[in-house]
Amino acid sequence: xxxxxxxxxxxxxxxxxxxxxxxxxxxxxxxxxxxxxxxxxxxxxxxxxxxxxxxxxxxxxxxxxxxxxxxxxxxxxxxxxxxxxxxxxxxxxxxxxxxxxxxxxxxxxxxxxxxxxxxxxxxxxxxxxxxxxxxxxxxxxxxxxxxxxxxxxxxxxxxxxxxxxxxxxxxxxxxxxxxxxxxxxxxxxxx
Amino acid sequence: xxxxxxxxxxxxxxxxxxxxxxxxxxxxxxxxxxxxxxxxxxxxxxxxxxxxxxxxxxxxxxxxxxxxxxxxxxxxxxxxxxxxxxxxxxxxxxxxxxxxxxxxxxxxxxxxxxxxxxxxxxxxxxxxxxxxxxxxxxxxxxxxxxxxxxxxxxxxxxxxxx
Numbered sequence: 538x539x540x541x542x543x544x545x546x547x548x549x550x551x552x553x554x555x556x557x558x559x560x561x562x563x564x565x566x567x568x569x570x571x572x573x574x575x576x577x578x579x580x581x582x583x584x585x586x587x588x589x590x591x592x593x594x595x596x597x598x599x600x601x602x603x604x605x606x607x608x609x610x611x612x613x614x615x616x617x618x619x620x621x622x623x624x625x626x627x628x629x630x631x632x633x634x635x636x637x638x639x640x641x642x643x644x645x646x647x648x649x650x651x652x653x654x655x656x657x658x659x660x661x662x663x664x665x666x667x668x669x670x671x672x673x674x675x676x677x678x679x680x681x682x683x684x685x686x687x688x689x690x691x692x693x694x695x696x697x698x699x700x701x702x703x704x705x706x707x708x709x710x711x712x713x714x715x716x717x718x719x720x721x722x723x724x725x726x727x728x
Numbered sequence: 729x730x731x732x733x734x735x736x737x738x739x740x741x742x743x744x745x746x747x748x749x750x751x752x753x754x755x756x757x758x759x760x761x762x763x764x765x766x767x768x769x770x771x772x773x774x775x776x777x778x779x780x781x782x783x784x785x786x787x788x789x790x791x792x793x794x795x796x797x798x799x800x801x802x803x804x805x806x807x808x809x810x811x812x813x814x815x816x817x818x819x820x821x822x823x824x825x826x827x828x829x830x831x832x833x834x835x836x837x838x839x840x841x842x843x844x845x846x847x848x849x850x851x852x853x854x855x856x857x858x859x860x861x862x863x864x865x866x867x868x869x870x871x872x873x874x875x876x877x878x879x880x881x882x883x884x885x886x887x888x889x890x
Contacts, residue, residue, distance in 0.1 A: 545772040549779035562779045569774025573767040577759050584755035592751020594733040597740040645758060645857045652858040660862040666869065669854055673847040673870040680842030686821060687838060692829040698838040701884040706843035709877030716872040720865025
């Protein structure tokens with residue numbers, strides 16, 4: 538992450554200075570940071586709603602029972618994360634039904650649960666890598682945003698993209714699992 | 729989903745009002761913890777887009793894309809999508825406008841956008857929240873899956889487009 542982030546900043550600043558647009562780049566950075574603050578405030582409401590509800594389910598024992606129920610499935614994909622089974626599933630389910638605002642707090646909860654069993658807290662575990670890659674591949678039943686845009690632009694068949702989108706995201710998820718498996722093998726070999 | 733959580737709590741005779749407040753109370757510290765990571769990431773993304781490196785990459789990649797029979801309208805979308813969700817939607821609207829909503833590039837662009845995610849943002853957010861700094865192979869694996877997703881999108885679009 539250090540490398541990626543540093544590289545992006547270095548590249549944009551150098552290119553900006555070379556093309557005489559250093560000021561534009563600096564302004565854009567400032568705007569980006571401001572946007573993050575606004576986004577966090579927007580997110581805060583959604584987080585409160587979902588974390589509150591999740592805590593109701595947690596204290597009532599629903600999360601624990603759900604975890605136990607889902608254990609056999611998640612244990613295969615995430616062998617070291619028994620405690621995170623419920624939030625992982627809830628996160629993937631929220632993504633699946635296109636509820637992005639609910640997916641994030643569940644995802645963060647899952648990360649926190651996985652972090653508890655992490656022997657090296659500053660390094661990602663294999664389960665975390667896979668979890669993130671699955672999140673990044675976004676298996677979604679209904680891409681609501683895209684459908685809305687198609688409808689507003691007057692498409693003749695708004696829903697024509699649903700099946701290919703779903704299949705493409707499945708292939709994407711399969712590639713994510715494969716990529717993580719390769720990454721794990723590679724990192725084991727290099728130590 | 730919301731209802732089932734609430735009903736379960738009520739049936740169990742829990743103090744649901746207090747439980748909700750306790751859970752919601754954890755939201756603000758969490759936001760405060762992830763804000764610096766989000767700010768760092770969005771600052772870098774915003775600067776990166778403004779400096780023109782994107783246009784440069786775009787111009788270089790266009791011939792390669794046509795050689796691979798990858799619709800060239802999709803190249804900017806492919807480049808920006810991992811960084812920003814709103815930029816992805818804006819570019820999609822752009823493709824719709826220039827190519828026509830029901831043209832093939834628009835179809836493929838819809839599929840590609842629907843089957844991908846804002847990888848950099850997600851990684852920064854999730855790892856930032858728990859304080860993991862060494863992300864190991866997460867990014868390469870995610871980028872690999874994105875590449876596979878883009879190829880699959882174009883291929884499946886060609887199959888399904890009428």
